[in-house]
Amino acid sequence: MQKIEVNLYRYNPEKDRFPYMMSYSLDKPKKDIMVLDLLNMLKEEDESISYRRSCREGVCGSDGMNINGKNGLACITPLSSVIKKNKIELRPLPGLPVIRDLVVDMTEFYAQYEKIKPFLQNDTEAPLQERLQSPEDRNKLDGFYECILCACCSTSCPSFWWNPDKFVGPAALLQAYRFLADSRDLKTAERLDDLSDPFSVYRCHGIMNCVSVCPKGLNPNEAIGEIKDMLLKKKKNIIVSDG
Amino acid sequence: MSEILNSKNIQTIEFDALIIGGGGSGMRTSLELAKSGLKTAVVSKVFPTRSHTVSAQGGITCAIQSADPNDNWQWHMYDTVKGADYIGDQDAIEYMCSEGPKAVFELEHMGLPFSRFENGRIYQRPFGGQSKDFGKGGQAARTCAAADRTGHALLHTLYQNNVKEGSNFLNEWFAVDLVKNAKNQVTGVIAFSIESGDVAYLKAQATVLATGGAGRIYASTTNALINTGDGLGMALRAGFPAQDMEMWQFHPTGIYGAGSLVTEGCRGEGGYLINADGERFMERYAPNVKDLAGRDVVARSMVLEILEGRGCGENKDHVFLKLDHLGPDVLNSKLPGICELSRTFAHVDPIYEPIPVVPTCHYMMGGTPTNINGQAFITKDDNDHVIDGLFSVGEAACVSVHGANRLGGNSLLDLVVFGRAAGMHIQSELKSGGGVNSSSDEDIDEALLRLNKLNNSSTEFETAKVKRELQECMQNYFGVFRRGDYMTKGVEQLKEIREKVENLSIKDNSKAFNTSRVEALELQNLLEVAEATAIAASERTESRGAHAREDFPDRDDENWLCHSIYDPQTKELSKRSVNFEPKEVDAFPPAVRSY
Numbered sequence: 135m136q137k138i139e140v141n142l143y144r145y146n147p148e149k150d151r152f153p154y155m156m157s158y159s160l161d162k163p164k165k166d167i168m169v170l171d172l173l174n175m176l177k178e179e180d181e182s183i184s185y186r187r188s189c190r191e192g193v194c195g196s197d198g199m200n201i202n203g204k205n206g207l208a209c210i211t212p213l214s215s216v217i218k219k220n221k222i223e224l225r226p227l228p229g230l231p232v233i234r235d236l237v238v239d240m241t242e243f244y245a246q247y248e249k250i251k252p253f254l255q256n257d258t259e260a261p262l263q264e265r266l267q268s269p270e271d272r273n274k275l276d277g278f279y280e281c282i283l284c285a286c287c288s289t290s291c292p293s294f295w296w297n298p299d300k301f302v303g304p305a306a307l308l309q310a311y312r313f314l315a316d317s318r319d320l321k322t323a324e325r326l327d328d329l330s331d332p333f334s335v336y337r338c339h340g341i342m343n344c345v346s347v348c349p350k351g352l353n354p355n356e357a358i359g360e361i362k363d364m365l366l367k368k369k370k371n372i373i374v375s376d377g
Numbered sequence: 378m379s380e381i382l383n384s385k386n387i388q389t390i391e392f393d394a395l396i397i398g399g400g401g402s403g404m405r406t407s408l409e410l411a412k413s414g415l416k417t418a419v420v421s422k423v424f425p426t427r428s429h430t431v432s433a434q435g436g437i438t439c440a441i442q443s444a445d446p447n448d449n450w451q452w453h454m455y456d457t458v459k460g461a462d463y464i465g466d467q468d469a470i471e472y473m474c475s476e477g478p479k480a481v482f483e484l485e486h487m488g489l490p491f492s493r494f495e496n497g498r499i500y501q502r503p504f505g506g507q508s509k510d511f512g513k514g515g516q517a518a519r520t521c522a523a524a525d526r527t528g529h530a531l532l533h534t535l536y537q538n539n540v541k542e543g544s545n546f547l548n549e550w551f552a553v554d555l556v557k558n559a560k561n562q563v564t565g566v567i568a569f570s571i572e573s574g575d576v577a578y579l580k581a582q583a584t585v586l587a588t589g590g591a592g593r594i595y596a597s598t599t600n601a602l603i604n605t606g607d608g609l610g611m612a613l614r615a616g617f618p619a620q621d622m623e624m625w626q627f628h629p630t631g632i633y634g635a636g637s638l639v640t641e642g643c644r645g646e647g648g649y650l651i652n653a654d655g656e657r658f659m660e661r662y663a664p665n666v667k668d669l670a671g672r673d674v675v676a677r678s679m680v681l682e683i684l685e686g687r688g689c690g691e692n693k694d695h696v697f698l699k700l701d702h703l704g705p706d707v708l709n710s711k712l713p714g715i716c717e718l719s720r721t722f723a724h725v726d727p728i729y730e731p732i733p734v735v736p737t738c739h740y741m742m743g744g745t746p747t748n749i750n751g752q753a754f755i756t757k758d759d760n761d762h763v764i765d766g767l768f769s770v771g772e773a774a775c776v777s778v779h780g781a782n783r784l785g786g787n788s789l790l791d792l793v794v795f796g797r798a799a800g801m802h803i804q805s806e807l808k809s810g811g812g813v814n815s816s817s818d819e820d821i822d823e824a825l826l827r828l829n830k831l832n833n834s835s836t837e838f839e840t841a842k843v844k845r846e847l848q849e850c851m852q853n854y855f856g857v858f859r860r861g862d863y864m865t866k867g868v869e870q871l872k873e874i875r876e877k878v879e880n881l882s883i884k885d886n887s888k889a890f891n892t893s894r895v896e897a898l899e900l901q902n903l904l905e906v907a908e909a910t911a912i913a914a915s916e917r918t919e920s921r922g923a924h925a926r927e928d929f930p931d932r933d934d935e936n937w938l939c940h941s942i943y944d945p946q947t948k949e950l951s952k953r954s955v956n957f958e959p960k961e962v963d964a965f966p967p968a969v970r971s972y
């Protein structure tokens with residue numbers, strides 16, 4: 135029977151002064167399984183392993199983790215696609231404080247999300263029915279509204295590691311653009327003002343890590359580019375109208 | 378040994394209203410309460426956007442008159458009553474269908490990114506069991522959709538608006554048991570922060586169970602791993618009843634082997650099921666509406682095909698859902714999530730190949746019985762007595778709009794309509810001086826018993842193994858087709874499983890993010906739900922909706938045109954009348970249900 139070796143990041147704040155890597159060996163599964171299945175198998179052996187999971191189908195964003203060096207969702211990552219020489223290493227998402235094992239503290243990540251006012255703003259009186267939106271306008275949200283807040287992108291972004299309190303990060307910027315792009319939202323100018331400081335958006339240096347890891351195939355870098363364009367146009371308009 | 382917890386050594390945190398559950402129903406309730414000035418908190422064992430509502434795909438069904446300007450909420454009501462096989466409460470169904478448009482438009486105003494028709498209105502697709510003109514006008518298209526990610530769009534929109542209104546969340550807190558006082562009033566819950574492990578008594582004047590479904594009682598389910606029926610488990614342990622627990626929906630199209638759902642919207646968009654001979658077999662079982670018959674009907678037809686040897690694959694144990702004829706444009710724009718799921722979990726690309734599917738446990742029609750205001754009640758001699766302080770909404774509740782079989786898209790509507798209604802009721806009740814008495818220290822200690830026992834147990838019973846036993850038992854004896862003698866075996870087996878479940882032990886007794894403690898407590902909830910299901914299923918001696926018995930193949934209106942009420946104290950089943958008194962329209966009398 136072929137074996138596989140799983141190296142797992144372990145840390146229990148009640149027992150361990152420092153995190154450490156623990157190695158587990160198990161029989162190579164006969165058919166391809168997802169990394170989450172692998173974790174579940176390990177947990178049956180060692181109950182003390184801790185990680186988050188909920189939907190087990192890539193829609194809830196619970197089980198973002200660092201799998202052989204790359205961020206991804208354990209539940210939709212086939213073992214075969216990441217295992218190297220029968221070895222796999224699992225670590226928590228980088229850059230965030232670790233609560234225990236693979237569980238990170240996402241407070242900063244959510245704080246950035248809330249900062250961009252992630253809700254539709256439209257103070258006009260609502261009609262009795264829905265607000266109309268053309269399919270073309272609705273299509274502008276595709277690729278942006280589907281984010282599941284897994285934090286795979288932001289925690290792979292060097293700019294976010296260095297300035298998690300000031301740089302909004304790819305996930306929240308994607309959301310910011312989702313509302314900027316919504317024909318029903320009327321606070322475009324205010325939203326742009328909130329993003330115009332040197333940190334919020336401009337700390338993105340186009341490193342593209344975010345794009346390569348997003349498990350939903352979304353493109354935060356594109357959203358950031360669009361926001362930068364809008365900021366630029368706004369600035370020009372102001373200069374023009376001033377003149 | 379862990380420290381024995383008691384009322385003196387745990388913290389008490391006081392609220393006016395406490396909502397257990399941050400899914401669609403809980404967050405709609407909290408949104409209603411956000412502006413009320415009442416001190417409210419949403420308690421959720423996962424960050425709210427990770428609740429199971431996020432997985433809903435196909436849409437929210439409602440007569441908003443977009444696809445068809447002549448659509449009528451009464452047609453929707455008719456379909457729902459019929460879909461429920463006539464044991465849905467017609468006052469509640471009337472309320473849901475007539476209030477529905479308001480609730481859906483509200484969601485749109487909050488920003489929900491619905492797909493659109495050319496004229497800018499909300500996109501609606503056909504779903505199973507939908508008709509025009511009270512079943513006489515052909516197929517309707519009534520399910521409002523955001524591509525095939527409606528649940529994601531709905532849940533995130535609700536969370537976003539709760540952020541906007543400044544709602545208070547206790548995220549990653551696990552509710553353990555209800556606290557009740559000598560007057561049998563509910564005064565809050567025992568809960569702990571999963572992150573720190575610290576236990577607290579969350580005291581409240583109104584406690585709302587919005588804890589979702591319990592599909593994990595079965596081995597094969599479309600439900601998230603966290604769908605363990607915690608709210609219902611808590612209510613049953615506190616001695617409160619459950620209604621219609623035999624009614625479990627098996628969704629026709631769970632991905633074979635994985636359990637993940639592919640939405641009924643696939644068939645709404647024109648997909649259909651085929652057997653090993655390539656035959657579109659639903660034409661035989663439901664000549665009129667074919668693949669868009671009620672879910673119970675389609676699921677049973679599939680099982681019959683498989684039993685008669687026309688199943689697909691090596692073991693002939695599934696059938697195929699064919700979509701390739703719809704073309705890449707439709708699939709990519711209307712069903713992008715399904716394409717993604719099929720590629721990941723079935724290793725097929727629906728643009729070219731059919732998806733292997735099999736009926737899979739999907740939805741719990743039963744739950745804690747409530748009225749339209751979300752108030753939970755006890756039934757004695759066919760009279761309902763409200764339980765002070767206890768409310769329930771969403772899949773955990775049984776206000777009974779789904780009866781014996783839920784129609785697609787009606788759950789999301791149920792969440793927002795009754796979440797809103799419960800919020801409004803709690804507000805007016807608490808503002809007019811309503812509320813509950815305090816619980817004594819002994820009452821609180823009693824609610825801590827289960828947690829203390831688990832923390833200090835040292836048996837050989839391990840959660841993962843016992844859970845598997847439970848799930849297989851339910852799968853084997855209480856599946857799509859049921860039989861008295863098998864079910865009796867199942868009930869017996871559950872008694873043995875109960876012994877183990879009540880004496881589970883965890884090896885890891887640490888506090889911080891101890892998921893093995895959470896999983897053990899969840900398994901204890903699963904057992905309560907499973908047992909209620911098993912007993913109700915063995916005792917309902919007829920076939921109706923999702924409850925299909927080989928030994929009683931016919932519907933028996935004379936004896937069973939009623940709800941079942943399961944009493945956890947005596948483990949007995951009693952009957953409760955179905956409501957046939959809608960306010961504004963005439964009731965729909967029971968009729969033969971054909972599609």
Ligand SMILES: Cc1cc2nc3c(=O)[nH]c(=O)nc-3n(C[C@H](O)[C@H](O)[C@H](O)COP(=O)(O)OP(=O)(O)OC[C@H]3O[C@@H](n4cnc5c(N)ncnc54)[C@H](O)[C@@H]3O)c2cc1C
Pocket residue numbers: 397398399400401402403420421422423425428429430431432433434435436437438527528550551552553587588589590599600601604607608638640739740770771772773785786787788789790792
């Ligand atoms: C795959 C799938 C697709 C579906 N598609 C559709 C569809 O297209 N249309 C439709 O109408 N319906 C659909 N349904 C059904 C519908 O999605 C669910 O019935 C509905 O989302 C349930 O919502 P809820 O608010 O009741 O509970 P959930 O969304 O399940 O939320 C439960 C909440 O309770 C919390 N909770 C549970 N236990 C505890 C505890 N012990 N302590 C603290 N918190 C707790 C959880 O954290 C969570 O926040 C689908 C279901 C599935 C499985």
Ligand code: SF4
Pocket residue numbers: 290291292293294303304337338339340341342343344345354355358
């Ligand atoms: S493109 Fe920008 S946001 Fe994305 S990883 Fe690079 S710096 Fe971060």
Ligand code: SF4
Pocket residue numbers: 280281282283284285286287288304305308347348349350351352354
């Ligand atoms: S953009 Fe992608 S990677 Fe980033 S949080 Fe959203 S879903 Fe996750």
Ligand code: FES
Pocket residue numbers: 186187188189190191192193194195196197198207208209210
């Ligand atoms: S468990 Fe939900 S995304 Fe993996």
